[in-house]
Amino acid sequence: MSKNRLKYTALLLVAVNLLLVACTEQKKTDEVNVYSSRKEALIKPALEQFTAATGIKVNLVTGKDDALIERLKAEGAASPADVLITVDAGRLYRAKSFGLTQAIESTELSQNIPSSFRDPENHWFGLSLRARPIMYAKDRVNPTNLKNYASLTENQWLGKVCIRSSGNIYNQSLVASMIASIGVKSVETWAKGMVNNFARKPVGGDRDQIKALASGQCDVAVANTYYLFGMLQSGDPEQVEAAEKVGVFFPNQTDRGTHVNVSGIAVTKAAKNKNHAQQLLEFLSRDETQSWYAQINGEYPVKAHIEPHPLLATWGSFKKDSLNLSKLGELNSEAVKIMDRAGWP
Ligand code: FE
Numbered sequence: 001m002s003k004n005r006l007k008y009t010a011l012l013l014v015a016v017n018l019l020l021v022a023c024t025e026q027k028k029t030d031e032v033n034v035y036s037s038r039k040e041a042l043i044k045p046a047l048e049q050f051t052a053a054t055g056i057k058v059n060l061v062t063g064k065d066d067a068l069i070e071r072l073k074a075e076g077a078a079s080p081a082d083v084l085i086t087v088d089a090g091r092l093y094r095a096k097s098f099g100l101t102q103a104i105e106s107t108e109l110s111q112n113i114p115s116s117f118r119d120p121e122n123h124w125f126g127l128s129l130r131a132r133p134i135m136y137a138k139d140r141v142n143p144t145n146l147k148n149y150a151s152l153t154e155n156q157w158l159g160k161v162c163i164r165s166s167g168n169i170y171n172q173s174l175v176a177s178m179i180a181s182i183g184v185k186s187v188e189t190w191a192k193g194m195v196n197n198f199a200r201k202p203v204g205g206d207r208d209q210i211k212a213l214a215s216g217q218c219d220v221a222v223a224n225t226y227y228l229f230g231m232l233q234s235g236d237p238e239q240v241e242a243a244e245k246v247g248v249f250f251p252n253q254t255d256r257g258t259h260v261n262v263s264g265i266a267v268t269k270a271a272k273n274k275n276h277a278q279q280l281l282e283f284l285s286r287d288e289t290q291s292w293y294a295q296i297n298g299e300y301p302v303k304a305h306i307e308p309h310p311l312l313a314t315w316g317s318f319k320k321d322s323l324n325l326s327k328l329g330e331l332n333s334e335a336v337k338i339m340d341r342a343g344w345p
Contacts, residue, residue, distance in 0.1 A: 093329020153193025
């Protein structure tokens with residue numbers, strides 16, 4: 001082999017090597033790592049659509065809400081996660097206050113997601129909306145006797161109210177929303193009145209409160225809308241039969257509106273693929289994805305002009321509390337203290 005040929009071969013090898021490195025780098029950056037607490041079926045198809053549209057691969061890790069936040073904390077800057085998907089603004093606020101998220105400045109996100117459903121500093125964004133209305137036993141309750149959350153403490157509901165424990169963030173966020181509306185003192189009186197009216201010691205999740213309405217253990221309950229939707233759509237005759245006995249009453253229609261909350265998304269502080277993460281957030285906020293997301297999970301879209309599932313439409317439209325949901329996080333510890341003092345298990 002001539003000297004020149006050797007030189008060319010060496011150069012060629014270097015070039016091939018550089019190309020390989022470049023390709024690996026390219027491959028490495030063409031992905032986004034998601035930690036999600038949503039059931040895989042509720043989010044995976046949307047992530048697959050994102051990959052089809054952008055070529056960016058999504059690696060999905062599914063886990064429990066609080067466990068994923070603990071995991072992000074433990075992993076710190078070394079965390080492989082770029083994106084966190086979780087439920088409840090109180091929890092998103094918590095992730096932010098632990099320093100696990102970062103601000104994303106995106107005109108598209110600001111335009112697509114109403115300001116009350118996102119963090120004022122753009123650390124998290126609501127993806128879907130859930131209401132937490134009053135539900136009632138259709139055969140025993142005339143909904144004209146219902147008015148607002150406060151009315152659940154009236155004498156007529158003595159021993160007839162079902163609601164889950166105070167350890168659950170949905171109730172903490174509901175109570176936080178009430179503090180924002182009527183203040184600590186009134187909410188404390190309310191919480192005591194609720195405990196006084198309990199049909200039983202809080203047990204189980206929202207679905208169990210709905211079942212308790214159907215079985216006659218209580219007449220009124222508070223639960224998130226998508227649980228009733230899930231039971232009605234379950235295909236399980238027992239669940240369908242129970243859910244059909246239950247009506248939905250949207251409280252506080254003459255004042256602040258019914259308490260709503262979000263499932264949401266944030267880019268992690270540790271994100272190595274921030275650009276791709278932002279693209280994913282924007283994709284999920286678009287009309288097409290919002291429409292699909294609302295149909296599959298039985299929640300309300302965060303964008304008012306997107307139609308919810310027809311089943312939700314049968315419960316009627318309602319006025320939503322317009323409180324900025326980051327308040328639910330700010331007032332969380334106060335809410336927990338109030339329920340504690342009221343003896344709400
Ligand atoms: Fe839930």
